[in-house]
Amino acid sequence: MKALLLSDIHANIDALQAVLAAAPAYDVVWNLGDIVGYNAAPAAVLEQCQSLGKVFVRGNHDRACAGQVDLETFNAVAAAAVRWTQKQLTAEMLEWLARLPSGPRSPANDTLAPATVHCMHGSPCDEDEYMLSEEDALTQLPCARAPINFFGHTHVQGGFAFDSAGDCAEILPGMTGEPAVEQWELPLRPGLRYFLNPGSVGQPRDGDWRAAFAIYDDAAALLTFWRVPYDVRMAQIRIQRAGLPDRLAMRLRAGR
Numbered sequence: 001m002k003a004l005l006l007s008d009i010h011a012n013i014d015a016l017q018a019v020l021a022a023a024p025a026y027d028v029v030w031n032l033g034d035i036v037g038y039n040a041a042p043a044a045v046l047e048q049c050q051s052l053g054k055v056f057v058r059g060n061h062d063r064a065c066a067g068q069v070d071l072e073t074f075n076a077v078a079a080a081a082v083r084w085t086q087k088q089l090t091a092e093m094l095e096w097l098a099r100l101p102s103g104p105r106s107p108a109n110d111t112l113a114p115a116t117v118h119c120m121h122g123s124p125c126d127e128d129e130y131m132l133s134e135e136d137a138l139t140q141l142p143c144a145r146a147p148i149n150f151f152g153h154t155h156v157q158g159g160f161a162f163d164s165a166g167d168c169a170e171i172l173p174g175m176t177g178e179p180a181v182e183q184w185e186l187p188l189r190p191g192l193r194y195f196l197n198p199g200s201v202g203q204p205r206d207g208d209w210r211a212a213f214a215i216y217d218d219a220a221a222l223l224t225f226w227r228v229p230y231d232v233r234m235a236q237i238r239i240q241r242a243g244l245p246d247r248l249a250m251r252l253r254a255g256r
């Protein structure tokens with residue numbers, strides 16, 4: 001079984017289409033949340049995600065657009081994007097966002113039962129927690145109930161591996177940053193526990209502007225990280241035409 005891991009698409013249809021065009025064959029799609037927010041094509045991205053599969057966990061922007069988050073807790077730019085997004089989506093779309101399940105979840109049976117793999121947006125302890133450092137990951141480790149934990153939220157491709165003693169190694173995909181499609185393979189070793197982030201499709205923040213995703217092959221015990229160039233200029237034009245904050249367009253090229 002091969003799973004296409006998508007996270008933090010954030011309404012960027014140009015990035016999502018580039019990812020789907022570049023992705024190798026897969027059996028299922030596991031969506032780690034933040035389908036909407038920030039970028040300017042929420043309805044198109046939401047419909048595309050609905051057609052891709054049934055395994056989802058909700059992100060904080062999905063909840064915010066569904067009216068489940070106090071926007072006072074969002075920064076002004078993010079809150080402006082939420083308010084704009086709410087006007088672009090139908091009542092049915094907003095209801096669908098509101099019903100997305102929280103993580104962590106087993107993609108096999110949509111429960112928190114012990115499993116090989118769990119999917120989550122933030123961390124095993126808290127769907128809104130950011131795991132940016134080894135220290136962050138270590139504090140979340142006691143909540144992990146699966147050896148392989150796929151997460152998003154940070155918009156940073158990579159992750160963390162823990163040995164049986166709890167020692168942590170950061171996983172940094174060895175990408176060159178060239179404006180071309182790139183892959184980097186991570187063999188998954190038995191006995192280790194992993195927090196693995198496929199990166200953000202629609203708003204990367206790891207210094208690489210290319211859309212990020214990953215392919216998990218359970219039979220081969222292999223995770224392949226991918227980066228794919230896409231039409232950033234078109235995504236920026238959509239943001240400007242929508243009247244969304246300029247900052248949201250600028251950051252796409254910087255990958256920050």
Ligand SMILES: [Fe+2]
Pocket residue numbers: 008010034059061153154155
């Ligand atoms: Fe996000």
